[in-house]
Amino acid sequence: MLAQTEAQIYLAEQRGMTQTAGFRSFHTFNFGSYQHDSRGSFGGLTVFNDNTLLAGKNHTIQVEEPTEILLIPVVGGIELVDGLGESVFLGSGDVFHLTVFADQEYRIGNPYDSEAVNYLQIGLKVNPSAADSTSHFPLTTFDLANKNRLIPLFSSPNHNRLGFIGKYGGRQYGIYTLSNPQNRLFVFVIEGAFEVQGRLLHPRDGLALWNLDELEFEALSNDAILLVMET
Numbered sequence: 001m002l003a004q005t006e007a008q009i010y011l012a013e014q015r016g017m018t019q020t021a022g023f024r025s026f027h028t029f030n031f032g033s034y035q036h037d038s039r040g041s042f043g044g045l046t047v048f049n050d051n052t053l054l055a056g057k058n059h060t061i062q063v064e065e066p067t068e069i070l071l072i073p074v075v076g077g078i079e080l081v082d083g084l085g086e087s088v089f090l091g092s093g094d095v096f097h098l099t100v101f102a103d104q105e106y107r108i109g110n111p112y113d114s115e116a117v118n119y120l121q122i123g124l125k126v127n128p129s130a131a132d133s134t135s136h137f138p139l140t141t142f143d144l145a146n147k148n149r150l151i152p153l154f155s156s157p158n159h160n161r162l163g164f165i166g167k168y169g170g171r172q173y174g175i176y177t178l179s180n181p182q183n184r185l186f187v188f189v190i191e192g193a194f195e196v197q198g199r200l201l202h203p204r205d206g207l208a209l210w211n212l213d214e215l216e217f218e219a220l221s222n223d224a225i226l227l228v229m230e231t
Contacts, residue, residue: 192224
């Protein structure tokens with residue numbers, strides 16, 4: 001029998017929400033005006049937002065403290081314009097990783113005429129002395145056609161933060177071994193359903209875990225997609 005580990009579940013229906021004209025964001029952790037005692041940051045993971053942007057709309061975000069930002073399109077593609085005015089298009093299978101420092105901002109746009117887009121916005125704490133301006137990491141691509149395995153998404157400069165994504169067939173198992181047993185894990189179900197470390201997760205549910213050496217999971221539906229972050 002799989003031993004129960006220390007964990008906290010973040011159910012999709014219990015997330016915070018911010019909504020404006022043309023934009024909606026669900027917050028797993030405290031963000032902006034959404035503040036709850038049980039939704040503080042998880043270690044270095046400070047932001048995990050599930051965002052939808054309507055056709056032709058833009059959304060600007062200003063960062064109050066140094067943050068590593070990950071942007072992962074889920075449905076459609078987005079255009080990112082950073083604080084230096086540089087732009088990049090991110091489509092399906094892309095992940096963009098950048099560092100933004102205090103009082104800098106970036107803008108995300110939906111370039112489509114009639115389709116809404118959905119993307120994940122993830123924030124990680126950084127050392128303020130690490131740099132003093134916006135910095136980019138190489139654009140990473142991944143192919144979910146490589147099923148039933150975790151595919152690398154990103155790593156921070158000192159490799160103490162890692163991210164993976166995978167698409168699994170029904171009843172397919174997976175194991176993730178932590179690179180550092182002192183680290184924590186955050187798991188998020190993008191599509192489908194999984195049993196993760198003995199806990200049932202549905203679409204857009206999250207699970208934070210600590211004090212474990214490896215993670216075990218099983219897909220409970222076909223083409224289920226799981227995001228795993230070690231931080």
